[in-house]
Structure formats: C-alpha cells, structure tokens
Amino acid sequence: MLLIPKIRFTFFGLTLICCLVFSQTKASASPIRVLFLGHESEHHNSNEYYPMLAQALGRDAIYFDYVTSVNRALDDATYLNQFDALLLYANHPRLSSTQWKNLLSFVRSGKGFVPVHCASWCFSNIPEYDQLVGGRFKSHQGNPCLVREL
Template identity: 30%
Template sequence: MKIRFSILAILVFLVGFSYAEAQQFRALVFSKTTGFRHQSVPVGVVAVQNLGRSHVFAVHTTEDASYFTDENLEKFDVIILLSTTGTIFNEEQKAAFQRFVQSGKGVVGVHAATDTEYEWPWYNQMMGAYFLAHPRQQTLRLEVVDSDHPATWHLPKNWLWTDELYEFRNINPNIKVLINADESTYSPAKPMGEKHPMAWYHEFDGGRVFYTALGHVESAYEDPDFLKHLYGGIWYAATGEPFK
C-alpha cells in the first residue's frame, strides 16, 4: 500500500512538474482599485485566464497588494495591471515592484492602469502617461502607426473601434506609439491633436512595458482583434519577443 502511494505521489509530482515546465511564461494579474471600479474588471480577468489556457502561459490573479514582495514576484515574468485605479501600493510594495522591473521583467497596463499612482513619478514614467479625461463612449478610427509589434501585427491600418477613449497628460517622450486616435472621427473631451496615443510600448529601467488604453467596455474582452492585441502585448512584455 505504501509503495503504491509513493508511486502515485511521484506521478502527481512529475505531472505537476511537466505542466509547470510546459508554460511559456508566468503572469500575475493585479486588479486592485481604490478609485473608480470598472465593470469590465471581472470579465477582463477571465479573458486573461482564457488567454493563458489558449496560449500556454500560467496566470495568477490577486487584488491583494501585500502579495507584492520580492519572494512572490520573482515567480513571474510579467505583471498585468488590469484597470487598476488610485493609490494601490505602499512604499515596501512599490520598492518590490521596482526591483521586479529592474530585474528585466515585464509590465502590461490595461485601460485604467494610467489612472493609478498619481503621486509616484517612477510609475508615471514606467507606465508612460497619466489619465487626463475622456468623453462619452464613441466609435472612432484608430490608426495603427506601427505594425511591426506583436500587439499590432494582425490589425488593419484603419481600425474601427468603440470604447471609452482616454486622453493623457505627463506622457513619457520615450514611449514608442503603436496606435493613435484619429480625433477627426469623434468628439474628444480635451483634444490632444494629431499625436494622441492609445497604445504603446517601451523599455524602461531594465524591463519592458506595454500599455493599451482600450478595454473599458466589457464587449472588448470578447473581441478577437482586441484579445490578439492584448496577448501580443503580454507576450512582448513577458518574453521580449521579437525584439531581443
């Protein structure tokens, strides 16, 4: 009986080990909010979990900021800030997050991730901008200005989209813009002009960062083009592909 139990335990261990080894990378989805709470957050979390199953990467989700320790974060390759809002970290958690990025890991910001940590300059530069305003939800033309990134490989140059359309302040001049909003096709709240980024990436403080302003509406997380856009950004941030 003991022998059978030992063999079973070994098999369970080997299966678990093989599963862990089979994952491309490990993602932490963090969706804590202390400001506005988007209705799309639960749908977005499920969408990333589904992407993990479809694209063979591990997903852990939490809204507990105390999880941000060196010991916990070293398990992951990318942190996905899914419509976080407000002040979500204390000083120790901020330091752990910075060390994570500085170790060469990745960060993905989705929608309200720019509506987060307004008193933390490092975060502003890392994420690439701060939220300024948005008009009512509208349809617009998104212009794909860089098709050489996995987040935009699949997209047409002119992408018709409906969402809550962010305008920004404190934009890091070093971000590399992937998608612009064509303000001539909708009514902005605080116009930014011809240079109105809606998705970007950059290398920052040793790590890789991807941000998309899309994803306010719940239907976005059922849209194949948006999901490919999101996964392309996650893949880039987690692995550096194809820009190593």
C-alpha cells in the same frame, strides 16, 4: 458589455502574449506565468476579463494568477518574482514605498510589466510611476481619454 471594449482588451492581451512568447527562446518549454492585478470594481471590470485571458492563453502555456489586492501582489518581492510578467488592469490609487521598490526591481530585473488602459491612472502618489507607464490620464469621465504629456 460593449463589443469594442472586449475587442480592445483582447488586442492588449494578444499584444502581451506576443511580447512574452517572442521573448522566450524556442528551446524553452517553460510555461509563462503572469500575475494579473485587477480590482473588485465593475468599472474597468477585471473580474470579467481575467477568465477570458486565462482560458484563451492557457492553451499556449501562458498561465494567469489573479489578485485584486495591491498588498497581495506587491508587498512580497519573493511572491512577485515567481511570475514572468505583471499585468495591471485596475484602479488602485496608492502604492507604498516598499511596493514601488518591489515593482521597480521586478521590471529592472527584466520581467514584464503590462499596464492596460486604466493602469495609467493608478498610483498617483508615486510621480515616477508616470515614467514607467509613459503617461497618466488627465481625465476620462466617459469621454475619449485626455493624457498629460511628460
């Protein structure tokens, strides 16, 4: 793995931490729980990054659960709502209407959604997802990213 992607991913992880930590009140002693939705692919290898984040942030009471299945992460709103944030670093092409409803409800309730890098490509069957993440990859193919403006 190249050093630059690891540094980039670490930057996104630290950004997540800052957002979550500063959103908590100082009086709150509750740990922060993050659901990390990755995938099994070695391209955008979430399996490699999950343990790095879990180890580094666990010391600060930011705990990660890791899943690679959209069904596991988003089918059950009760399961999803156990978490303070959802971090998405994966290539998942589709989302069911129930999963979209659960994700949108999660975000609208004030929970965190952290779509990292390739997450902007996900869920192409849900046009409204573009608005949630702020854009979508137009192409990538190993070159600098080209984005479609909204």
